[in-house]
Amino acid sequence: MQVLNRPWGAMHYRIDGPQDGPAVVFANSLGTDLRLWDALLAQMPGIRAIRFDKRGHGLSDEGEEYSIADLAEDCAALIEATASGPVVLVGLSIGGMIAQALAAARPELLRALVLSNTAAKMGTAESWAERIEAVETRGIAAIADTIMERWFAPKFRATPELALWRNMVLRSSPTGYVAACRALAATDLTRTTATITRPTLVVAGDTDGSSPAELVEATARLIPGADFRIIPEAGHLPCVEQPEAYVRTIAPFLQEHAR
Numbered sequence: 001m002q003v004l005n006r007p008w009g010a011m012h013y014r015i016d017g018p019q020d021g022p023a024v025v026f027a028n029s030l031g032t033d034l035r036l037w038d039a040l041l042a043q044m045p046g047i048r049a050i051r052f053d054k055r056g057h058g059l060s061d062e063g064e065e066y067s068i069a070d071l072a073e074d075c076a077a078l079i080e081a082t083a084s085g086p087v088v089l090v091g092l093s094i095g096g097m098i099a100q101a102l103a104a105a106r107p108e109l110l111r112a113l114v115l116s117n118t119a120a121k122m123g124t125a126e127s128w129a130e131r132i133e134a135v136e137t138r139g140i141a142a143i144a145d146t147i148m149e150r151w152f153a154p155k156f157r158a159t160p161e162l163a164l165w166r167n168m169v170l171r172s173s174p175t176g177y178v179a180a181c182r183a184l185a186a187t188d189l190t191r192t193t194a195t196i197t198r199p200t201l202v203v204a205g206d207t208d209g210s211s212p213a214e215l216v217e218a219t220a221r222l223i224p225g226a227d228f229r230i231i232p233e234a235g236h237l238p239c240v241e242q243p244e245a246y247v248r249t250i251a252p253f254l255q256e257h258a259r
């Protein structure tokens with residue numbers, strides 16, 4: 001286990017793959033930890049994969065109240081501490097918002113971006129307020145089944161693995177989860193995402209209940225030259241549900257841009 005000391009506490013990260021492999025950083029979604037990428041990375045042994053638990057998730061400390069810009073600074077610090085030059089950043093959902101914010105603020109740290117199941121603005125102030133109220137008054141268990149329906153297509157929801165992802169959400173820190181919901185509610189990256197100049201691949205799932213493909217495509221259209229792909233039979237976490245298709249979708253882009 002590796003730790004990066006940040007002003008708010010300890011940030012957990014992990015590096016897999018050859019030391020001299022092309023560096024690719026992965027940013028997780030709300031309510032998940034860095035195991036989000038396990039199935040994908042099992043099929044990409046050649047890359048130097050750098051992944052981390054954002055504040056209040058996985059093994060990282062909680063931190064105080066924070067913004068997406070603060071999470072992007074954590075990601076910048078990780079890149080500066082672990083990579084010898086610019087990297088390709090793959091961000092999913094809130095991880096994709098972190099990637100958009102970083103690409104606009106610190107483009108020199110990035111060669112290229114994969115924005116997965118994300119948007120410049122996700123949800124509404126009302127929908128996040130409802131979710132926060134449910135977690136604060138009734139606990140994360142109150143939202144776990146709804147979250148599973150948003151994350152996964154029906155076929156995956158019928159597999160035994162579903163229980164493990166449900167447990168990951170149930171065991172999330174309520175404080176960390178709510179802090180991330182507040183950051184999401186407060187963020188609209190539409191203006192800055194339109195200034196992204198790095199090569200960008202945008203990926204959606206055709207049954208994503210959290211960031212529907214049309215919403216993801218609208219964000220792709222903000223970024224000059226961005227490529228947009230849809231993964232069939234995939235919800236919000238296609239790297240879990242359809243890892244082979246996800247690899248087929250992103251591998252050519254990584255081959256072209258990661259060094």
Ligand SMILES: O=C(O)CC1=CCC(=O)O1
Nearest residue numbers: 029030093094095150210
């Ligand atoms: O929990 C969800 O609805 C999915 C999600 C929204 C932002 C994020 O990172 O995950």
